[in-house]
Amino acid sequence: MTEWKGIAASSGYAMGRAFLLQDDKVGIPERILAEEEIEPELQRLEETVDSAVEQLEAIQESSRDKLGEEQLEIFSFHIALLQGSDYVKSMAANIKAEALNAEAAVRQATGKFVEMFENIDNEYMRERAADFRDVGSRLLKILSGIPDVAWDESGEKLILVAHELTPSDTAQLSRDKVSGFVTNVGGKTSHTAIMARSMEIPAVVGLNGILESVRPGDFVIIDGNEGTVWINPSAESISHYQDKQKQFNVQQLELRTLIDAPSVTADGRRIELAANIGNPHDAHHARQIGAEGIGLYRTEFLYMDREDLPSEEEQFRAYREVAEAFGMESPIVIRTLDIGGDKELPYLGLPKEMNPFLGYRAIRICLDRTDIFKVQLRAILRASVHGNIKLMFPMISTLHELRTAKQVLEEAKQELDEANIPFNRELEVGMMIEIPSSAIIADQLAKEVNFFSIGTNDLIQYTLAVDRMNESVSYLYEPFEPAVLRLIHMVVQAAHKEGKWVGMCGEMAGDLTAIPILVGMGLDELSMSASSILPARSLIRRSNVQEWQRMTEKVLQMDTAQEIKAYMGLAFPEIHN
Structure with missing residues (x-):
């Protein structure tokens, strides 16, 4: 065993x-074309792309009995990659400019986009590389005459x-x-x-x-x-897991009954449970699985799978679709462009940096490139009349940065006014707390925004000086470190003192061990992956917030993360067994 x-x-x-299931190793011939071969090869690529679209449409249709509409949208995304996208344009450019045959052109373009996404320090974005590999593999199989997988x-x-x-x-x-x-x-x-x-x-x-x-x-x-x-x-292990399987099936049936239930504690405290998304398809899935809104819309996805900037109209349509998926009441928090650092956009020509996470990224790029920033702001403002949209600035480190970003927003509003384009004049404006400096001056920042959203992924990394992608020090990346918890508590207190709501959109928000502490601190909203919502709702509905507050008071006095986790393990054995 x-x-x-x-x-x-x-x-x-x-x-x-x-x-x-052994991999099909597709042999990829590579050769330089004669000039008269280029046009026929472009036609061959076009026919291959058409065949791939037909295959994907057939798979999508045949899967309707086992996948929901939102999951079927994944194939719509793959089809979109093949219909006029920069991904396919890049293949054609390889044939024209470098006289490559179609197989080599597909491989080169796929490698380029896969590498772009794999180098992003964001799990959701990084996993999008698999979509390009999937589509690229399909094209290469068609070009090589290899049939699809047989089970x-x-x-x-x-x-x-x-x-x-x-x-x-x-x-x-x-x-x-x-x-x-x-x-x-x-x-x-x-x-x-x-x-x-x-x-x-x-x-x-x-x-x-x-x-x-x-x-x-x-x-x-x-x-x-x-x-x-x-x-x-062993036979004993098989018997043990058969019992666990039966228990799990019963629990899943119980969770499904909570899809439309409110996220309210036993003593009446409501905690808003929202979802983190990267595109409109994710919003539909989140709605289906019980999300009460969107706590983080990572808009950089709109900028990633292409070779030029998305237009204002394209962005507007994407933001409107997410808003309309939830209706006028449910909150939709849209984060402005968080690019740079590890999230490269080759077409922007961003400089290579020694410390990209501390460098030219996110709001720093936007305030430098207000031409790009205003396009996005106008698109968000235009979409705000279609739902309960809220706007959020990332990576604010100083009060001056926040005020400057708000000034650019006012300029975007003025431009829409001059064009007689409607927008929600009561649009809530917030910011992420993900840098220790912003947590420390949260009392000042809270006077100038409508809400905070705590981005724990970066806050933990910056607070503990730990590169979470570095395997040698990743063990130091610990959400339950007292320094991190005290910063979070400080932010919640500062926001509530000014009558502002505060949420969390980092991975910590979906951690069942952390949720009692976070609710005990007073967080108003938790935004997480859609699959975490029902387990979180179940935990919240059977809790007493006053008990969690007393537990949190004890936790904030503890000395180490290990002590805190041991205490929480004893308090919630059902989570850890």
Whole structure:
């Protein structure tokens, strides 16, 4: 019996015999075309793109019985990548400018976009690289005459083991034949993981080397809650996980009853549970799974999969779609462009920096490039008449920065007035607290905004001077460090003193161990991945906020993160077992 630890991508338990899906290694011929071959090769690429669109439309249609509309939108996104996008334009440019054959042109363009997204220090954005790999692989298979994946037809339910599964691979899984899957690579926010959760297929990803270590027919247990995989377990372990599987199924049925329930504690305190999204498709999914609004719309996604800036009209349509998905009452917090640092836009020609996270990024770029900033601000303002939109500035470190950003916003409003274009004049304006300096002067900043949203991903990193992407020091990245908790508490107190609401949109907001502390501090809103909303709602509804406040008072007096986590583990054993 061997144990593997990976990333819990889709919750639940599964067991069965292993079926290995070996990668199709597509041979990619590369050659330089003669001048007279260029036009025919462009035509060949165009026909290949058309075929790929037809395949994706067919997969989308055949998957309607097992995927919801929001998950089917993933294929709409892949189709959009093939219809007039800069991704396909880049392939055509490679053929024209470099006289590359179509296979090499596709590979080069795909590699460029994959690298761009993989280098982003944001899990959601980083996982979008898999979408380009999926579409690129499909194009190369069509060019090479390789058929799409054929699944095993045995009558036994299997555990699928692969290097990587693309979203289109996942959509073609039969729940009658596949009880779960494990992969060498992947992340929790990949489209493949999202679809696995939608289809309720337990999955563990990021198990580097498991494809090479499992033999066909090995018995496999997947613990999609803990991210654990067992190969050839004992009879005792199998019995243990069969019991856990039954308990989990009962719990999932109970959670579904909370989709439309209010997020109110047993003693009457309401906590708004919102979702973090990167595009309009995510908003529809979040709405379906019980989100009460959007607490963070990462608008940089609109800027990433292209070779030039999105127009004001394009941005307006995207923001309006998200607002209309939730209606006029539900809040939609749109963060202005947070680009730079690790999130590169080649077409902006941003300088290479020694310390990009401390450099020319986010609001600093926007205040320097007000031409870009105003386009986005006008688009957000125009969309504000279609829903309860709120605007949020990222990476504010000083009061001067905040005031300057607000001045640019006023200029954008004036431009719309001059053009007789309507917008919500009562639009709430807030800012992220993600830099220690802004937390320390939160009392000053709170006088000038309508709300705060605490971005713990960066706040923890900056407070503890830890690069969370650096494996050598990542163990120091600890949300429960007293310094971090005290800064959060300070921000909440400063906001409430001025009568302003305060939320949190970092990963900590969806951590069931942290939620009692955060609610005990007085946070008004928690924004998280959509899949975390129902478990968080269940915890909140069976709680007493006064008890959580007393617990939080004790936690804020503790000396170490280890002491705090041990205390919370004893207080909430159901979360840790």
